[in-house]
Amino acid sequence: MTKARTISFDLHVAYSQAYLIDLIDDAMGPGDLLDDHPTHPVGIIRVKDGIAFLVTGLHTGTVGFSATVADGDPGADTDGYEDIVEISFKSTVGRVSLLEWSPEVAHDLPDLTTGPGWYRLRYHARGMDEAREADTSAEIIDSYLLQIRPQDESQPRVVKSTSKLLAMWRSAG
Template sequence: MNGYNEIGSTSCRHRVLIEARSPYFQLVEPGVRNVEDIEPWQGGLLKIRPGRIRCLTGSRVTDASVSVASVSVEIFVESPEGALDDCDDVIEESYQSPRGHLSVVDCRNRLVHELPALPAGPASYRLRYHLRNQAPNRVGEYLLQIWAAEVAPSAALKITSSLGNLWHSAA
């Protein structure tokens, strides 16, 4: 897996590649143990536990020639503008960061990319998760935006895919 970084004065963007057939990827904080066998995961397209964010992809790629999918993580100092037009699903959730530092790992808990420290350190953050190309045998694209913010209710900003409707049917 590989990645690249674009850094601006108020934001940074990290693009990484994951296996196209992965059902999810995660962002984890250092020292957080894997809790999936201990506690049931609840939530929707984002499943959040202290120190761990699981991003569902709902991958339905069966074409063996397709090997990677694109994941972008953008970290902002303040709330970014919402871009919903090119996405199938967009949701927002709050996340309490215990350490202020996240890494992207794949569904097998293998490190894919280490992210820089979050701008407010250990604090409350808002997550906006965009999913695109969610049709069968299409390679999905995933964007997770992160910024410091007060805790707020979950929000389904746009839901059009079958995966989004499965987890966020009331949207």
């Protein structure tokens, strides 16, 4: 049986972005958009050196966000979300935080279940197209679920793709 811990919060975004960072002393969010995987693009999540760049539909405002840290695969929520992508992430310390656009605002996530090592990030998105059309909003239009579980490094993959925005990000590289 998979053990999992989920936390939910409102996440303020600007420029359609937030960052998952490995909690090392000098960690900060990236200044620029990270490159997508060259042969298996997933578009809305990109990783490099202990940082995951998460793309949202809303440009500026508040999105709904949940993060689940599990010791095994909790399963993708294919009924509850329109888009789902996966990518590998290496943690050097076994602790991560989700940063808003302003690096002073961080949401600490539960400790990773097996400490330092490789993890799989499964990023779920709902309402991206509607949020992109609205551009800015104090009301929640789009929502996200990030699942984090131990797994050896493997190729990124798209589990489910229905939004125009995910298709655009995947083709943008």
